[in-house]
Amino acid sequence: MMGQVQSESDEEVDLAQIQALYASFMKECPSGALHLHEFRKIFGVQSSSEEEALYIESIFKSFDRNKDNVLDFMEFVAAVHLVLRGKLEDRLRWSFKVYDRDENGKLDRNEVKHIITIICKIKKRNTDMTPSEVCDRIFQLVDQNKDGQISLSEFIEGAQKDPWIMDLLKLDVDASGWFKKNFKKTA
Numbered sequence: 001m002m003g004q005v006q007s008e009s010d011e012e013v014d015l016a017q018i019q020a021l022y023a024s025f026m027k028e029c030p031s032g033a034l035h036l037h038e039f040r041k042i043f044g045v046q047s048s049s050e051e052e053a054l055y056i057e058s059i060f061k062s063f064d065r066n067k068d069n070v071l072d073f074m075e076f077v078a079a080v081h082l083v084l085r086g087k088l089e090d091r092l093r094w095s096f097k098v099y100d101r102d103e104n105g106k107l108d109r110n111e112v113k114h115i116i117t118i119i120c121k122i123k124k125r126n127t128d129m130t131p132s133e134v135c136d137r138i139f140q141l142v143d144q145n146k147d148g149q150i151s152l153s154e155f156i157e158g159a160q161k162d163p164w165i166m167d168l169l170k171l172d173v174d175a176s177g178w179f180k181k182n183f184k185k186t187a
Contacts, residue, residue, distance in 0.1 A: 021080065025073055033070035036060050051121040058115075062098045088170075089156060095170055096155045106149040109135055116168065134168065141165055 029038060039060045040053075063071055063079040071079065082094055099107050099115050116138070117131040129137070142150050142158030142165060150158070159169045 018077065021077065022073060025076055033072060034076055035070055039071065049121065051118045055115075055118045055122060058098050058101075062094060088160075091170055092156045092159050093152065096152050099155075099169075106151055107155065108149055109139065112138055112150065119168065138165060138168065142169075 025034070026032065028034075034042075036057060040056050060071070061067075063075050065075055065078075066072075082090060086094070096107070099111050101111050101114065113131055113135040116134050120131055120134070138158075139148075139150070141162055142154050144154050144157075155169065159166045
């Protein structure tokens with residue numbers, strides 16, 4: 001009985017948060033559609049580099065489930081939830097999707113190297129390794145069956161057992177500051 005009362009109050013809080021998020025979304029995007037340039041603003045990307053622009057575009061496309069080049073409110077809610085409250089495994093699944101450019105369900109060396117190169121340039125990592133060396137090390141540690149491709153399960157398991165791999169594979173988008181400022185009731 002108490003469990004039912006608890007879940008009902010949780011649902012009410014979620015509904016109130018979604019209503020506040022919707023009001024803010026419509027204020028930012030009166031058309032009801034969030035375009036790539038508005039998405040860049042949310043994530044604080046001024047497109048100062050080609051790498052950052054490609055990275056944010058990849059992230060935007062990963063949230064655009066129906067591939068219409070805009071995020072509707074439901075896609076936006078899914079993105080907000082993942083960024084602010086998503087479980088680690090869900091965030092890793094999403095990261096995998098961003099890496100998997102050809103959407104074949106496996107990562108090859110070119111896909112991994114592409115994102116690693118962008119991440120290294122954006123985060124300006126102090127590492128003695130080149131993106132190719134980082135990619136080689138990832139494959140050495142994560143590609144369990146040594147088939148030259150990383151499956152989703154290898155990706156998740158590899159990230160969870162090695163902090164260095166986790167840091168590289170789990171894509172972090174720093175939008176929490178923007179959400180806290182613009183969606184005070186939800187963040």
